[in-house]
Amino acid sequence: MYNNITKVEDLMPNTDYMLFKKGVRPEWEDAQNKDGGKWVVTLPIEEDMEEECDNAWIKILVTLISGNIEANEMDNINGIVLSVREKHLRLSLWCS
Numbered sequence: 001m002y003n004n005i006t007k008v009e010d011l012m013p014n015t016d017y018m019l020f021k022k023g024v025r026p027e028w029e030d031a032q033n034k035d036g037g038k039w040v041v042t043l044p045i046e047e048d049m050e051e052e053c054d055n056a057w058i059k060i061l062v063t064l065i066s067g068n069i070e071a072n073e074m075d076n077i078n079g080i081v082l083s084v085r086e087k088h089l090r091l092s093l094w095c096s
Helices: 047-066
Strands: 015-020 037-044 077-084 088-095
Touching: 015 047, 037 047, 047 077, 047 088
Parallel strands: none
Antiparallel strands: 015 077, 037 088, 077 088
């Protein structure tokens, strides 16, 4: 999976790039998300920010895929979303 990750700079505006646990839909109406929330980091689109966001996105993906998080913490994470917009980039960590 790592070799097929699209770089942030290659994503078109108004794109959401997501990774969620199996069986969890990326919507608040999903039973596993409805009582949860999300942590959000928003960055302006600037040359150096795309690289920083790309590095953060890849580190988060690899950490979640590899399971290098304690089980009780992993149970609280339902998914992650990278949103590319015209004026900013947004990383969101969805929690149950």
